[in-house]
Amino acid sequence: MATTKGGVPRRKFLKGAASAAAVGAFATTITGFPHIAGAQAKVIRVGMPTILSGRVAILGTSSRAAAQLAVKEFNESGGVNGRMIELVDRDSKGRPDEAAKVTRDLINNDGCEIIIDAEASSGSFAVQEVIRDLPVLCLHTCSETSSLTADPKIHVKTAFRSARQGIHDAVAGGKYASAISKSKGLKRWMTCSPDYAYGRDNTAEFLEYLKIFDPNVEVVDQVWPKLFQPDYTENITKILQVKPQAMYSALWGGDLVAFIEQSNLYSLFNNITFFSGGLGDPPVLTAIKNLPAGLNTVYRYNRFYPNKPGNQAFAEGYNGIAKQEPTNWSWQNRLACSFIFEALKRTNGKTEGTALASELKGMALDSPFAVEDKITMRDSDHTIIGYPAAWGVTSSKFPYVENFTAPAWSEIIQLESEWKKRKGYA
Amino acid sequence: MELEALAGCLSSMSCAVTQVSTGLIIGMLLFLVASGLSLIFGVLGVINFAHGSFYMIGAYFAFSAYQLTDSFTLAILSGALGVGIFGMAFERLFMSKVYGRDVLMQLLVCYAFILILDDMVKILYGAEYKLMGMPQTFALPPFQIAGGFIPSYYVFMIGISAVVGLVLWLGIAKTRFGKVVRAAAINPTMVGALGINTTLLYAFVFGVGSMLAGTAGALAAPIRTLTPGMGLSILIESFIVTVIGGMGSIVGAFIAALLIGLTRSFGSMGFPLFVDGMMFGIMALVLILKPSGLLGRPVH
Amino acid sequence: MLGRSSLRDLAWAALLLVGLLVLPILVPHPAMRDFVIYVIAYGLLAMSLNLLVGFTGLVSFGHAAYFASGAYIFGLLMQSGNVSLPVAMLAAVGGTALLALVIGAICVRLKEIYFAFLTLAFQMFIHSIILTWVSLTGGDQGLMGGIPRPTFLGIDLNDSMTLYSFCAVVFVACLVIMRQIVQSPFGYTLRMIRDNPHRANFLGVNVVRMKLAIFVISGTMASVGGIVMALFVSGAYPEFGFWTTSGEAIFMIMLGGTQLFIGPLVGAILLQTLNHYVTIYTEHHGLVLGIVILIFVLGLRRGLADFVYLWFQDRRTRKLEKETGR
Secondary structure (H helix, E strand, O other): OOOEEOOEEHHHHHHHHHHHHHHHHHHHHHHOOOOOOHHHHOOEEEEEEEOOOOOOHHHHHHHHHHHHHHHHHHHHOOOEOOEOEEEEEEEOOOOHHHHHHHHHHHHHOOOOOEEEEEOOHHHHHHHHHHHHHOOOEEEEOOOOOOHHHHOOOOOOOOEEEOOOOHHHHHHHHHHHHHHHHHHHOOOEEEEEOOOOHHHHHHHHHHHHHHHHHOOOOEEEEEEOOOOOOOOOHHHHHHHHHHOOOEEEEOOOHHHHHHHHHHHHHOOHHHOOEEEEOOOOOHHHHHHOOOOOOOOEEEOOOEOOEOOOHHHHHHHHHHHHHHOOOOOHHHHHHHHHHHHHHHHHHHOOOOOOHHHHHHHHOOOEEOOOOOOOOOEEEOOOOOEEEOOOOOEEEEOOOOOOEEEEEOOOHHHHHHHHHHHHHHHOOO | OOHHHHHHHHHOHHHHHHHHHHHHHHHHHHHHHHHHHHHHHHHHOOOOOOHHHHHHHHHHHHHHHHHHHOOHHHHHHHHHHHHHHHHHHHHHHOHHHHOOOOHHHHHHHHHHHHHHHHHHHHHHHOOOOEOOOOOHHHOOOOEEEOOEEEOHHHHHHHHHHHHHHHHHHHHHHHOHHHHHHHHHHHOHHHHHHOOOOHHHHHHHHHHHHHHHHHHHHHHHOOOOOEOOOOHHHHHHHHHHHHHHHOOOOHHHHHHHHHHHHHHHHHHHHHOHHHHHHHHHHHHHHHHHHOOOOOOOOOOO | OOOHHHHHHHHHHHHHHHHHHHHHHHOOOHHHHHHHHHHHHHHHHHHHHHHHHHHHOOOOOOOHHHHHHHHHHHHHHHHHOOOOHHHHHHHHHHHHHHHHHHHHHHHOOOOHHHHHHHHHHHHHHHHHHHHHOHHHHOHHHOOOOOOOOOOEOOEOOOOHHHHHHHHHHHHHHHHHHHHHHHHOHHHHHHHHHHHOHHHHHHOOOOHHHHHHHHHHHHHHHHHHHHHHHHHHHOOOOHHHHOHHHHHHHHHHHHHHOOOOOOHHHHHHHHHHHHHHHHHHHOOOHHHHHHHHHHHHHHHHOOOHHHHHHHHHHHHHHHHHHHHHHO
16 A cells, blocks of 8 residues: 555655655755755755736736745745755746646656746636646645635645635725725716626626625626727727716726726716726836826735835835836735745755645745734635735825725635635535 | 617717717727738738737837837837838748748748747837827817717827828829739739839838838827737737728728727627627628628639 | 558558557656647647648638537536546537538638638637636636546546557547548549649539538547547636637648648647747747747748658659669
8 A cells, every 4th residue: 555665654654754854954064065865955946837928928027026036035045954946937828728738847847846826817727737636735826716715626735825815805895995985975886897707706706795885886887898908998988878986897907007098088087986906006007107096996016015124125126126016926926935935944845745735724924915913824725814905095106006904804704704605615 | 788778879969979989999990900901912912910910019119219209290100110111121021932822821921920029029128018108289188079078089090090091092092003003913913014013012012001000009009008919909800800891902991990890889888798709700791691801802 | 441551551550559658668757748648639630630721722720619629528528427538529529520510511612711711700709609608618717627537448547647548549540540531532532622623523523512521520630639638638728719729730730741641740749849848948939939930931931741751752853863864
């Protein structure tokens, strides 16, 4: 059976291997020469399948820059047990099947022992299936689709998410928006979101919680531009016809930049209170030439929120190599690296998937991005809590979003668990 | 289906005005790109699948010129002329080498350039979103006509597109040079035998066609996000327009572009989720009933 | 009625199969198997497309539609859990044949470039159906949650070596079928249609029916490629049916060559190798790939296999001339 190896019980065998490794590490410190003892002395290769070309290349470039920065710091501080980390990135060109292939290649061919999956949602689901096959530790750092971790059917033992989760944002957004809708009497709502899985789910969840917190809200119409649609005039004029009081949009990235700029031509935001699920990302804010003040947006990244020295140091360091502000994907990848480093420290450099996974389960980190005490990798469903699920308002001065407010995480978790029951996930 | 909404819109003057203008805004820019594609096919008999990438570099040329000079006029001109010259060079150095060969070879040369240009843009400008910014001249509240809204920049954009289209049509239909071009489209050997330099003519026509794409890109730069790969969707749409209108027909491209524009704008009222399927549906229908398109002349 | 050439083909097929099965023993690296499976899936797509492009002269821009339909029908049936794996495969092939029959019946009547456009339009139509019909297909996220591979006839495809061998057998079987078609009288009729459709018509060939037949056959073969892909990545994605996938298939054909039966396979191997190494060493693979395409199209002016073949023929004729000439 697999539990014994040559008569030695597996657990004892592993213990032996671990102590041999410890001896190796000891020898290194004494002699000053690295003791080449099999796998333990090699660099730890971390693979990163991501999107580096095409219209969302910024997802990959800003994820990679953050991870590179983290790895550099880690190696400069001596690595773990004498082992350094090497980051190997690969472009999937935004194709899920390519993401699957590239991930397999990274593990099988390049000897990557850990995967940071910086793919967009559809790619992440493909990577998840690879990890089911080849169970190394994997952290999804860009997919916000709730079901990736919430749905037990999709769950994989060694896969985690170090990224915001749709349902958390929905609860926070619903609560934030309802406070404004109640005080201003915003009853007629409309949505304008991209027509694909993320856009539809995100919008539906936002509306669900908006209505829970403010039952007077009525959704009078919804428009669904295509993903990557270059021109939104047809949607904007439709919104002008319907004349809602408030609007929610899950548009993001370049699409959102075009939408805001084209809406400005129609002075759309003069009479409509706008709530955005993507505007808070620094590259979006800086790309828009005429950013109207007073638009409401979810937190994506901000160097002054949470207002901690570590956060500003991260933004400075990131600016040093990327020459721009970090994106939402940047902090999520930075955080993923922190989780991986800590897990490696706790396993003493052992990279076996299940060993790292058992360390990661329930791990709580003192992160510069934590809004309360810590950011925790939740044991039950392998996703993070305690990160900034906040909303703010656009302003004309850098960093263009201010007045962040966030509900208590206890409230988010409470509503999330009810949602899970309704969905049949828990 | 929300057909009542559509009927309601058609009976309201303000809504009808806004939606018709929306159709024009979408349609006219599409017409510029598609007419270039159609012109090149009509005269040279090749499909420039890199046309969407020409639109993209037109936008980036305009972006750079605007940053350097702060002049909107220069931005548009450099987008148009820059891509025109680029197009001529592309025709001479690459496209002309595959004339008369398999259509797949032409497709591949264009595919190569789609890949190369996307990467070049990424290397030169980075992967992040770019926007040229609206010139101050157009920072006005939208015009109101019969209760409908039309932003001033769009009025300008439609106007420029209409003028360019008109000049193109007049140039081909009414001038001596246009006659030569039309003759070359039908019988290049004969035109060559008459002592006209067809090589130069081809390069020039390709340049003009490219210029149309570049102009469209430059006009789009203030209002659409610039990213590598932005040419893809416009390529598909302009291709549909060209096929529906008839490969090689400028007037056909005009009619088809407006048809698509209006389908989009009124479709978003009446059948919002089916607008895209509708476009491919129209294209398939036209191909089945009249393969050469609404106004195209059949290819032997 | 197996002729000598058929026997020779079968011998070659057996040799290829043995080679494929021995390969992972010689190169015991899992990445090698992954690579070969990828070549098999896209090789089938390219070779089946070449039945149309190279042998019949029908340039289809929409071939990926059948690759996608194979992958989706297979994936959906397996996820439903009601059918066994071979049945799902047969159903996917059959379903795709039906789809190709309907689309082909409309398309093959059109000439040349219009045929290409219409196949493209249908492909985009199918792609937008996959994107819109979220409840069935999962929309842009593809078929999620993995495709189960239950054991059948004692074969467990969850074992990666078994999966590899299974794909290799299916691949070689498809090659044999395609080869038989190409070498049959029907195959020669297709070549005649390619070279001179009017003459074929005069000789009493029902050109439309012949074209439709090969259209359906080539669609079904592409669907097998899609099934292999779905089995391997344990999912199906709308990108399978996007025009860029068709473009890649065309690229493989041109890279390898259209004139030899084996040409597209050479192209598939070349493109996969190229893709593999280029993405490792640079993120500017578009630039590199674009330049490689230009070198092939403008430099070699034909696919690699055709190039080598012509070179050998050239040498042989020159040698013959030398021997006989003086």
